Amino acid sequence: MNKVMSNKWMITLYILPALLLLLILIYIPLVLSAYYGLMEWDGIGNMKFIGVGNFITAIQDMKFWSSVYHSFLLALFSALSLLAYLGISLILASNIKGSDILRKIYLIPMLLSSVAIAQLWIKVYNPTNGLLNSFLMAIGIDNPPAWLAEPSIVLYAIFIPILWQYAGFYILIYYAALKNIPESLVEAARIDGASPWQVAFKIKLPLIKGVFKVTIVLAIVGSLKYFDLIYVMTGGGPNGASEVMASYMYKVAFRSYDFGYGSAIGFLLLVITLIVTFIVRKLTVSDEKELQY
Amino acid sequence: MRRLGYVVLYVILIIIAIVQIFPLIWLFLFSLKDNQQIFAKSPFSLPDHPHWENYLKAWQGNIGTYFFNSIWISAVAIVLTVLFASMATFAITRMKWKLSKLVLGLFMVGLMIPLHSALIPLFKLYLSVNLIDNPTSVFLSYTAFHLPVTMMILLGFYYTLPKEIEEAAIMDGCSVNLLFVRIILPMTTSVLATTVIINMIYNWNEFVFVNTFISSDKYKTLTVGIQNFVGQYQTDWGPIGATLMISIVPIIILYIFFSNKIVEGMSSSAIKG
Numbered sequence: 001m002n003k004v005m006s007n008k009w010m011i012t013l014y015i016l017p018a019l020l021l022l023l024i025l026i027y028i029p030l031v032l033s034a035y036y037g038l039m040e041w042d043g044i045g046n047m048k049f050i051g052v053g054n055f056i057t058a059i060q061d062m063k064f065w066s067s068v069y070h071s072f073l074l075a076l077f078s079a080l081s082l083l084a085y086l087g088i089s090l091i092l093a094s095n096i097k098g099s100d101i102l103r104k105i106y107l108i109p110m111l112l113s114s115v116a117i118a119q120l121w122i123k124v125y126n127p128t129n130g131l132l133n134s135f136l137m138a139i140g141i142d143n144p145p146a147w148l149a150e151p152s153i154v155l156y157a158i159f160i161p162i163l164w165q166y167a168g169f170y171i172l173i174y175y176a177a178l179k180n181i182p183e184s185l186v187e188a189a190r191i192d193g194a195s196p197w198q199v200a201f202k203i204k205l206p207l208i209k210g211v212f213k214v215t216i217v218l219a220i221v222g223s224l225k226y227f228d229l230i231y232v233m234t235g236g237g238p239n240g241a242s243e244v245m246a247s248y249m250y251k252v253a254f255r256s257y258d259f260g261y262g263s264a265i266g267f268l269l270l271v272i273t274l275i276v277t278f279i280v281r282k283l284t285v286s287d288e289k290e291l292q293y
Numbered sequence: 294m295r296r297l298g299y300v301v302l303y304v305i306l307i308i309i310a311i312v313q314i315f316p317l318i319w320l321f322l323f324s325l326k327d328n329q330q331i332f333a334k335s336p337f338s339l340p341d342h343p344h345w346e347n348y349l350k351a352w353q354g355n356i357g358t359y360f361f362n363s364i365w366i367s368a369v370a371i372v373l374t375v376l377f378a379s380m381a382t383f384a385i386t387r388m389k390w391k392l393s394k395l396v397l398g399l400f401m402v403g404l405m406i407p408l409h410s411a412l413i414p415l416f417k418l419y420l421s422v423n424l425i426d427n428p429t430s431v432f433l434s435y436t437a438f439h440l441p442v443t444m445m446i447l448l449g450f451y452y453t454l455p456k457e458i459e460e461a462a463i464m465d466g467c468s469v470n471l472l473f474v475r476i477i478l479p480m481t482t483s484v485l486a487t488t489v490i491i492n493m494i495y496n497w498n499e500f501v502f503v504n505t506f507i508s509s510d511k512y513k514t515l516t517v518g519i520q521n522f523v524g525q526y527q528t529d530w531g532p533i534g535a536t537l538m539i540s541i542v543p544i545i546i547l548y549i550f551f552s553n554k555i556v557e558g559m560s561s562s563a564i565k566g
Contacts, residue, residue: 004469005387005388005459006388006390008390010469010470011384011390013380014381014384014388014469014473015380015384015396018377019396019399021377021433022400022437022441024418025411025415025433025434025437026406026437029410029411029414029418033413036417043416088306096303096306102306105313105314107559108317108545109313111544111545112498112541112544113500114500115517116541119519119533120317123530123534131315131319131336138335164313164316167313168313169559172556173560218563225407225409228500232520249412250412253413263414266411266412266413267410269410270407270410273406274405277405
């Protein structure tokens with residue numbers, strides 16, 4: 001038995017296809033992005049080594065920092081929205097009839113492509129004929145804003161479809177976690193005279209703390225990677241007001257053909273994501289050994 | 294009092310449900326209208342008669358080609374992803390070797406990595422082996438980037454498979470390959486179905502790789518094709534709506550038939566256990 005299942009050839013045969021793809025198409029490119037960041041390169045011609053020039057440019061580039069700021073703002077919004085999702089899940093999981101179908105309806109936007117969602121919401125936000133402004137004008141608001149053309153509100157306007165898209169996903173996760181709580185625990189608390197609020201805050205929420213922490217990491221790291229929706233809805237505009245790290249990197253590389261600088265930004269995106277992941281993990285891990293989810 | 298509270302909560306839940314699907318219903322409505330109705334009448338009005346010609350127009354505008362490409366590129370990537378992920382999960386959870394924990398860690402860290410950081414080097418790699426504007430670059434990328442999440446879904450299931458079965462099989466002289474193909478894979482069909490469906494959704498919706506690696510119309514998939522189409526028809530809302538509907542409907546149909554699998558896959562792709 002042991003001999004058969006520890007045969008080196010067999011192990012290599014089974015792990016190699018996946019491992020090679022992982023290394024060649026993910027890990028090596030990640031390392032190379034740091035290396036290409038040291039080059040001046042238009043994507044087609046020869047590379048020229050210029051040292052850390054691109055990284056210094058990034059540090060002094062206000063457009064880069066504003067894209068970092070926007071990414072972090074979206075991460076903050078996403079983390080805060082988890083509280084709303086959690087609230088909805090608490091209601092949904094408290095023996096509501098039809099909770100199964102409701103939760104499945106909530107999930108629908110999550111299954112659609114970000115491109116389709118972006119195109120749909122461009123129409124929703126259309127200043128004159130869109131769903132939103134038609135509604136606002138119908139209830140008597142005369143000059144509703146052109147949501148995606150207004151630098152001061154565009155980032156919030158973009159966050160609404162994100163909120164809409166991910167709602168079902170997080171509700172699903174919290175709902176599953178809440179349903180995992182043994183009924184006997186909740187019942188015992190009720191018999192001891194605990195109110196529904198006390199049951200929710202003293203019993204249910206502490207029991208799903210582990211899951212909540214995982215979702216915080218997911219939401220924050222996920223937000224730092226946002227691209228499709230923003231690229232399609234605004235292309236980072238107007239005037240950079242909705243530019244995020246990934247969209248800025250894409251623009252520098254594939255629109256301005258500055259692949260060296262684009263690689264440098266891509267590498268900084270990786271470093272920032274890893275640092276944030278590390279910090280959020282550290283902050284959300286407590287002393288006691290948590291349930292491993 | 295209790296009853297009233299219950300009703301209020303119910304109303305909140307139902308309003309959220311309406312918010313979640315209303316934009317899609319609105320999309321369906323305007324995909325059946327002509328511009329005159331869209332611009333002159335209330336957005337909440339029903340179409341005077343369904344303008345199915347919008348769908349015809351969309352289909353003629355290359356959407357057929359994009360649709361077909363989405364299907365076959367997704368399918369190839371799904372086969373590769375699910376096969377390689379199953380093999381790797383099998384090697385990691387059932388075979389005995391020193392580095393298995395480390396290799397598993399490499400795959401799991403892959404869940405966190407922003408693909409944009411790898412995009413330019415990937416572009417250069419494909420350029421140097423002549424795979425730019427070739428669908429191979431797209432399905433290889435889909436496979437590599439979806440291996441981690443597929444393995445995450447498979448892992449929980451593999452850990453619960455009883456050891457006795459493979460012990461008995463090996464005792465009877467069964468080879469590793471036979472054990473994997475004849476015994477392990479059939480035992481995992483239910484979780485395999487979940488990974489297939491989840492990958493189907495991911496691949497169908499993917500945008501960046503196609504947008505970056507593919508330039509010929511004949512290889513583009515729906516997500517990128519929609520972008521082209523919208524660019525051409527700018528103010529013609531009906532056909533744009535029809536195009537979006539064509540890209541959404543297959544996923545909705547999938548959801549109607551496999552909602553339990555999708556719900557299961559979505560939650561286990563995020564959280565172990």
